[in-house]
Amino acid sequence: MPRRRRPVRSPSADTIRSRCSADLSDAAQITALIDQVYARFGRLDVLVNNASVFWQDHFPSFDLAAFDQAWAVNCRAPILLTRAFYERARAAGAQGVVVNVVDQKIKENFHRDHFSYTVAKAALGNLTQMLALSSAPVLRVNAVFPGLMLPSDDQTQADFEHASRASTPLARIAGPDDVASAILMLTGNAYNGVDFVVDAGQNLIRVDQDVLYKHRAPDSKH
Known part of the structure; x- marks a missing residue:
């Protein structure tokens, strides 16, 4: 008797949109976040430490509370998330x-x-290889290094597009899809402790200030 083929079912909206959340500046919530993921999905395969806080400040005038928040979210949280993931895996x-x-x-x-x-x-960039050594063979740990990605601070769209052309040898930037493709590649079995730059060559052009401020559109009012 011939078999009937069952139609392929698309992932439900709940599956696609389901998410767990936590305040990553609060260390106590981080282990709970990983526990939420395992409780909801039963497993965790890939952790992308993408959350960050970003604002303009300088040495020596930086605010200590703001510095501590940046450290907590941009560096401490990835370390604690990785540890919680490692222990569960x-x-x-x-x-x-x-x-x-x-x-x-x-x-x-x-x-x-x-x-x-x-x-x-x-700190996070330099910790990646240390985490790769310390977490193997349970976890493979890699890093991507994106360049200019989205308008920020007081950039107009014209400023952003001008900076995009002026800040890389290719006269264009790498986009979110390029970074996502790199992340997907780095989930492969052979990658561990890899630093992967996705910036259209932006890092090859040395600057003394952020391109956000260095490159303004010719008719910019800033």
């Missing part, structure tokens, strides 16, 4: 992948802007 006899989202400026392209953000991201 090891207990289950499973394996997984962590991808840290850092910043191209950490690749020897530092400047004076966004001090608190940059300090935390620099």
Whole structure:
């Protein structure tokens, strides 16, 4: 008797949109967040440490409370999330992948802007290989280093488009889809402790301040 083929079912809206949330500046909520994920989905395969806080500040005038928040969200949270993931995966006899989202400026392209953000991201970028060594073989840990991605602060769309053309050798930026593709690639079994720059070559052009301020559209009122 011939078999009847069952139609392929698309993922439900609940599956696609389901999410767990936590305040990543609060260390107590981080383990609870991983517990939420396991309770809801039964497993965790990939952790992408993408959340961050970002604002303009400088040394030596930075605000200590703001610095502590940047450190907590941009560096401490990825470490604690990775630890919680590691402990759950090891207990289950499973394996997984962590991808840290850092910043191209950490690749020897530092400047004076966004001090608190940059300090935390620099620590995260340099911790990635240490975590890769410490977490293996339970977790593989990699990092992507994106460049200019979205308008920020007081940039107009014209400013952003001008900066996008002026800040890279390719006269264009890497977009969110490029970063997502890199993250997907880094989930492969052979990648561990890898730093992957996705910035259309932005890190090759040395700057003394953020392109947000360095490149304004010709008719910008700033």
